[in-house]
Amino acid sequence: MEIPAPSPAELANHLSGAPGSKERFGKGAAEVLATARLVAAASGAWDKKTLSAFLLEQKLNPQVWDKLLGIARSTKLAALPQNDLPSSYTALYSLVVMSSEELEAAINEDVVSATASSRSILDWTKLYRLRGTGIEQEIPMTLVLREDLNAQQQQDLLNAIQEVAGRFGAELLQGRGGIKQAEVKADLRKAKAQQVEEDLMKEIGTVVAAAPDDLKIRFGITSAADLIEAPKATFTGFFQNLEGKVKGAFWRNHGRAYCLKIARDFNLTNSRAERYQLKERIQKAVDKCNKEIEGFEEMVDDVRSRYMNS
Numbered sequence: 001m002e003i004p005a006p007s008p009a010e011l012a013n014h015l016s017g018a019p020g021s022k023e024r025f026g027k028g029a030a031e032v033l034a035t036a037r038l039v040a041a042a043s044g045a046w047d048k049k050t051l052s053a054f055l056l057e058q059k060l061n062p063q064v065w066d067k068l069l070g071i072a073r074s075t076k077l078a079a080l081p082q083n084d085l086p087s088s089y090t091a092l093y094s095l096v097v098m099s100s101e102e103l104e105a106a107i108n109e110d111v112v113s114a115t116a117s118s119r120s121i122l123d124w125t126k127l128y129r130l131r132g133t134g135i136e137q138e139i140p141m142t143l144v145l146r147e148d149l150n151a152q153q154q155q156d157l158l159n160a161i162q163e164v165a166g167r168f169g170a171e172l173l174q175g176r177g178g179i180k181q182a183e184v185k186a187d188l189r190k191a192k193a194q195q196v197e198e199d200l201m202k203e204i205g206t207v208v209a210a211a212p213d214d215l216k217i218r219f220g221i222t223s224a225a226d227l228i229e230a231p232k233a234t235f236t237g238f239f240q241n242l243e244g245k246v247k248g249a250f251w252r253n254h255g256r257a258y259c260l261k262i263a264r265d266f267n268l269t270n271s272r273a274e275r276y277q278l279k280e281r282i283q284k285a286v287d288k289c290n291k292e293i294e295g296f297e298e299m300v301d302d303v304r305s306r307y308m309n310s
Contacts, residue, residue: 004041039068039072040073044291051065067089070096
């Protein structure tokens, strides 16, 4: 049920704590959720000038406002008893940006509770996403030598350490700062790119197969696999032409496919600058479509949390 949009004064009076306090948005999950719903109502009714003035006056970071919006618009928490939900907006938002699979696992493993903090939830999520990758936990270590060892002695030492580590199912990886993080993360991204391709194939396979042959010829593709491998301009152009000039049809019908294509490119590049730019592309899509397409930002958050968290 929609609630009436509050005036800036009404919303200011609703905020229950001083700027920066833990109880600024409510003393429990129910109060925080109520605040989030008011924020969503205000966001839909206020103009940019009114919103900017309110954020400035109340010393609210726009990112905090956006997180409250995300909480209000998400449907993931609706089925959970409010008494079992965390009491802070940051912890609630940590649940909102989980995938459905992650949230279900978190509930089953008793991660979700009234006392859970955002840090505990984020730490659990990080470890959960490592499951199946061959890395369950990392322990950074620095080996300090009290005397110089020659190359053979160093190798003997490392072999001895690896033998002990192996008894616990651990692997010793050498590199600056403990392990070769860049190499490990690059390998994980490649594995994620494969997962994205499988997801993307399910998303567009039947659509491309049913598309007119003359459209496929125009864009130089014969299958969904060809389109996945094609440049982004070809990918978006194909679906835009498929939908014609119907306003918003591309984003409504193929927005998730677009985000998955971006996620695939994100995981296939080793350039931090390119990954940053790809994240910006998805954010621009959110800014463009979220108010017009219900659930769009929630869908994007799901793609980002699954495939673009490295």
